[in-house]
Amino acid sequence: MAHFTKPAEGSWxxxxxxxxxxxxxxxxxxxxxxxxxxxxxxxRTWLNxxxxxxxxxxGSYFTKELDAARTAVLVVRDMDDEVRSYHNMCRHRGNKxxxxxxxxxxxxGVCRQFTCKYHGWRYDLQGNLTFVxxxxxxxxxxxxxxxxAPVRTDVWEGFVFVTLDPDAPPLREYMGRLGAGIxxxxxxxxxxxxxxxxxxxxxxxxxxxxFVEFYHAPVLHAKQATExxxxxxxxxxxxxxxxxxxxxHAMVSSWGGMSPPKDLGMVKPIDRVLRSGLFGPWDAPDIGxxxxxxxxxxxxxxxxxxYLFFPNFMILIWKPNWYLTYxxxxxxxxxxxxxxxxxxxxxxxxxxxLEQELAVVTFKEFGLQDGNTLEATQMMIETGxxxxxxxxxxxxxxxxxxRTCRQxxxxxxxxxxxxxxxxxxxx
Amino acid sequence: MPILPQVFAELEPFADWVLxxxxxxxxxxxxxxxxxxxxxxxxxxxxxxxxxxxxxGVPIEGIAEQDRNLLWLFSSLVTVSFPVEVxxxxxxxxxxxxxxxxxVEPVP
Ligand code: FES
Ligand SMILES: [Fe+2]
Numbered sequence: 001m002a003h004f005t006k007p008a009e010g011s012w013x014x015x016x017x018x019x020x021x022x023x024x025x026x027x028x029x030x031x032x033x034x035x036x037x038x039x040x041x042x043x044r045t046w047l048n049x050x051x052x053x054x055x056x057x058x059g060s061y062f063t064k065e066l067d068a069a070r071t072a073v074l075v076v077r078d079m080d081d082e083v084r085s086y087h088n089m090c091r092h093r094g095n096k097x098x099x100x101x102x103x104x105x106x107x108x109g110v111c112r113q114f115t116c117k118y119h120g121w122r123y124d125l126q127g128n129l130t131f132v133x134x135x136x137x138x139x140x141x142x143x144x145x146x147x148x149a150p151v152r153t154d155v156w157e158g159f160v161f162v163t164l165d166p167d168a169p170p171l172r173e174y175m176g177r178l179g180a181g182i183x184x185x186x187x188x189x190x191x192x193x194x195x196x197x198x199x200x201x202x203x204x205x206x207x208x209x210x211f212v213e214f215y216h217a218p219v220l221h222a223k224q225a226t227e228x229x230x231x232x233x234x235x236x237x238x239x240x241x242x243x244x245x246x247x248x249h250a251m252v253s254s255w256g257g258m259s260p261p262k263d264l265g266m267v268k269p270i271d272r273v274l275r276s277g278l279f280g281p282w283d284a285p286d287i288g289x290x291x292x293x294x295x296x297x298x299x300x301x302x303x304x305x306x307y308l309f310f311p312n313f314m315i316l317i318w319k320p321n322w323y324l325t326y327x328x329x330x331x332x333x334x335x336x337x338x339x340x341x342x343x344x345x346x347x348x349x350x351x352x353x354l355e356q357e358l359a360v361v362t363f364k365e366f367g368l369q370d371g372n373t374l375e376a377t378q379m380m381i382e383t384g385x386x387x388x389x390x391x392x393x394x395x396x397x398x399x400x401x402x403r404t405c406r407q408x409x410x411x412x413x414x415x416x417x418x419x420x421x422x423x424x425x426x427x
Numbered sequence: 428m429p430i431l432p433q434v435f436a437e438l439e440p441f442a443d444w445v446l447x448x449x450x451x452x453x454x455x456x457x458x459x460x461x462x463x464x465x466x467x468x469x470x471x472x473x474x475x476x477x478x479x480x481x482x483x484g485v486p487i488e489g490i491a492e493q494d495r496n497l498l499w500l501f502s503s504l505v506t507v508s509f510p511v512e513v514x515x516x517x518x519x520x521x522x523x524x525x526x527x528x529x530x531v532e533p534v535p
Contacts (some may be wrong), residue, residue, distance in 0.1 A: 194449075195531035223513065223520045270508040273475045341531070350482035350490060350498045353535060358505045361449065365509050368522035375525070 002300070004239050004255075009302050012243045018399050024386035027405055028203035029382045032280045034333035037405060040412030041311050042068040045248075046154070046161040046174050048313040048327065049075055049321060053158070053191050054108065059125060062108035063098050068204075068330040069164055070083060073100050073151050074114070078125040082154055085162045086127050086148035090116040097123070097148070114148075123148050158187050177246040178307055181293015182317065189287060190322060190343035194360045196367070202374035204328040205401060206338040210370045211326060212308055212397035214238045214254060220369055229266050242297040243396055247311035248404045250397045253296055256303015259284075259320045271362075276355040278339055278362045279303060283355075284320040285345040308397060312402060321345065324357075324363070334378050340367065430502065432493045435474060441467050444503035445496045449529045452499075452506040456517050461510070467513040471504045487535060495497065495535050 007015035014020065027033050047129040061076040072090040074097060090097045095118040100107045113130065114123045123130035127148035132141065136352040151162045152172035156179065161171050168174065200207060210216065218233040242253040259279035261267050271277040294317060304318045314326040322344045329337040342360050347353040381387075391399050432443040444467060446452045456464065480502050485494045510517050 164506070192533055193531055194529065194533070196527045197530045198525065198527040200525070220521075269472070270475070270505065270507060270512065270513045273479060274505070323435060338525075338527075339530075345489055346533075350485040350487060350494060351479050353487060353533075354479075354482060354501055355506065357449075357502050358508075361505050362509075364527055365519050367527050368519040368525055371527065372521060372523045372525040375523075 004241055004297075006170070006393075012240075012396045013393050014399065014401060016243070016245045016396065018396065018403065022031035022390045023399055023402055024388050025381050026387060027402055027409075028205050028378070029333065029384070031333045031407065034203075034330065036409045036412065037330075038068050038070060040409045041405060042066070042330070043070065043164040044168065044408070044412070045165070045311050046163045046168060046171050047311075048159050048161050048309070048325075049073065049085075050154060050160045051158050051187075052083065052160060053188075053193075053265075055160075057110055059110045059112055059303040060108075061098065061111065061114075063106050064162075065104065065106055065329070066162075071151075071164065072096065073162055074148075075153070075160060075162070076125050083153055083160055084125070084127065085151040085153040089149065089153060090114065090118065090121055091129060091146040091148065092119055092121050092132075148156075157183055157185070175309065176249055178244060178249045178251050178293065179309065181296075182291050182305075182307070182315070184291045185294075185317065185323075186287045187323065187343070189345055192344040192346040192356065193341055194356075195339065195341040196364060197337065198367075198371055199331075200336055200338050200371055200374055201334065201335070203334055204330040205405065206377055207326075207328050207338055207370070207373050208308060208312070208314070208338065208401055209395075209398045210374060211314060212250070212252060212306065212401065213395045214240070214252075215392065215394040216373075220373060221366055238394060240394060241299045241302060242294075245397075245400055246297060246410075249308060250400050251305055251307045252397060253299075253305045254303050255299065255301040256319060258303070259318075270358065274355050274358050276358040278359070278366065280318050280320040280322050280359045281344075281352070282320065284322075287321045287345070308401065310401075334382065338371070429496055430493065430496050432481070435478070438471060438474060438500060441470060441500065442496075444471075445499045446503060447495075447499050447534060449502070449506070449532055450452055452503045454508065455503070456506050459507075459517060461515060461517065464507045464510055464517060468504065468507055470483075471500065475501065475504065490535055498535055 007013045038326055050062060054062050055077040058079050060075055061074060063074050065072045069302040072088045073085045075085045078084055088097050095116055096103050097116055120133040124130050127150060128144040129146045153162050156171050156175055158235055215238050217238055240252045240254055244251045256279050258277060260282040264272050267277055275282040294305050301318060307315045312328045315323060317323045324340060324342040327339040331337060344356050347356060429436060429439060430445060431438055514520055
C-alpha cells in the first residue's frame with residue numbers, strides 16, 4: 001500500500017522513462033567490462049577527490065590514488081591560492097613524486113616545493129621544474145619543457161574535482177540541476193570531520209546499489225532496532241518521498257522521524273540520554289535557510305536527501321543539519337575502496353562532541369552490515385547461475401545507475417568521435 | 428593523580444576505557460567478553476545523565492585533561508551501547524569479517 005504519492009505514470013521508474021524489465025548484472029561481474037568502465041567512465045567524468053578544507057594554506061597538498069582512472073594525482077593550493085592538480089609523477093624517470101613510506105598510501109602535508117626522492121629534481125607549486133641535479137650532465141635540457149603534467153581541476157561548493165578528459169563540460173554544468181539545487185548549502189560550516197575507509201570485496205556499483213535504496217533497511221538492519229519496533233518497520237516497508245534524475249545523476253528524498261523520534265521507545269536508552277543516533281544529533285545547529293533543492297516534495301516528515309553524482313560520489317544531507325559523503329574507488333571488477341566522511345558543525349562543548357560520536361558510531365554499525373552483504377552478493381552473481389534480477393520501483397536509482405554505466409561504455413566504444421553523453425529522462 | 432574529574436571518581440576502575448581513538452575503543456569492545464562490556468555499561472550508564480550536564484559546561488576549546496578523559500570514557504560507553512542494549516554480542520550481527528576503519532577523527 002502506498003503511503004506517499006507517486007507520479008502520474010504510476011511509478012517512479014516509468015516516470016523517468018526507464019524500462020521495468022529485470023536488469024542484467026554482467027556489468028558488475030565482468031573484468032572486461034570493468035576495463036571499459038575505467039576509460040569510458042573514470043577517465044571521462046569529474047571525480048571528487050576531496051574538499052578545500054584539506055588545503056587550508058598556501059602550499060597545502062594531498063595525494064589521491066585514482067586506480068580506476070589509471071593514475072594518481074597530487075592536489076595543491078598554490079601561492080596564488082589556486083587549487084591545482086598534477087599527475088603525481090616526476091618528469092625525470094617517472095618516480096611517484098609525493099609519497100611516504102608506502103607508495104600506494106595517500107599522504108598530505110604543507111610544502112614550498114616538491115622534491116623527487118629519486119634524484120632530487122624539484123618543482124614549484126605551479127608545477128614548474130626548478131632544479132635538476134647535475135643539470136650540465138643532461139643534453140640541451142630545457143627545464144620549461146619538463147613541468148609536472150597537469151590534471152584539469154575545479155571546485156564546486158568547496159568540493160575539489162579532477163577530470164582526465166580535456167573535453168569534459170565545465171564542472172558546474174556537469175553537476176546539473178541536482179547540483180544547482182543544493183548550491184549554497186553551508187558545507188563550509190561543517191568542518192568537524194570523521195572519515196572511515198573499508199576495502200570491500202564487491203564491484204563498486206553494488207555498494208552504490210546498497211546506498212541508493214532503503215528497501216533493504218527494515219530487513220537487513222532489523223537487529224539494530226528493538227524487536228517490536230523492527231516488526232513494525234518491516235510491515236510498513238520503505239517508500240521514498242521522491243526521486244529525481246538529471247543526466248547521469250540522481251537523488252532520493254526520504255522520511256526520517258528519528259531525530260527526535262516520535263516515540264522514545266523506538267530508540268536505544270543511550271540515544272534517549274544523549275539525544276542523538278543514526279539520523280544525527282536531535283538538536284540541530286542553526287545554519288540558516290536551506291537551498292531550494294532539498295526536500296523536493298516539501299513533506300513535513302522529511303529526514304534526508306541522498307544524491308548520487310555520477311559516477312562514484314554521494315552526498316547525504318540530513319535534516320538535523322549535518323551531511324556525509326560516500327566515495328567508491330574501484331580497484332578491480334570485484335573490489336573497491338569505500339570511503340565515508342561525516343561532517344558536523346564543530347561542537348561548542350564536550351557534550352555536543354559526544355552526541356556526534358554516537359551518530360558516527362551508529363552509522364558505522366549499519367555500514368558494517370551493508371558491507372558484509374555485498375561480498376555475499378558479489379560471490380553469487382559471479383557464479384552466473386542467475387544473470388537477471390527484478391528491481392522494484394524503490395530501486396529506480398539502481399536501474400538508472402547501471403543503465404548510465406552501460407551507456408557511457410557504449411558511447412565510448414562508439415568510436416573516436418565523441419558525442420556528449422546525456423542520459424535524459426526521455427531517452 | 429586521578430584520571431577523571433572528582434565527581435566521577437567512582438568510574439576510576441574503568442579508566443582503561445579512556446581511549447582517545449574510535450579505533451582503540453572499537454578494538455577493546457571486540458576484545459572484551461559480554462560480561463566485561465556489561466560491567467562497564469552498568470557502572471557508567473547510570474552516570475551518563477550527570478555526565479551530559481557536566482560536559483555541557485566544558486568548552487572543547489582548551490579542554491582540561493580530566494574532562495577530556497571523561498569525554499573518552501563516555502565515548503567508550505557509546506561504543507559498547509549497541510552490544511549491551513541490543514545485540515548481546517560484541518560484534519555487529521551479520522558483519523562477518525568486514526571492517527570499516529577510522530582514518531580521520533577530531534581530537535578531541
Ligand atoms: S625520477 Fe625523479 S628525479 Fe629521477
Ligand atoms: Fe543500509
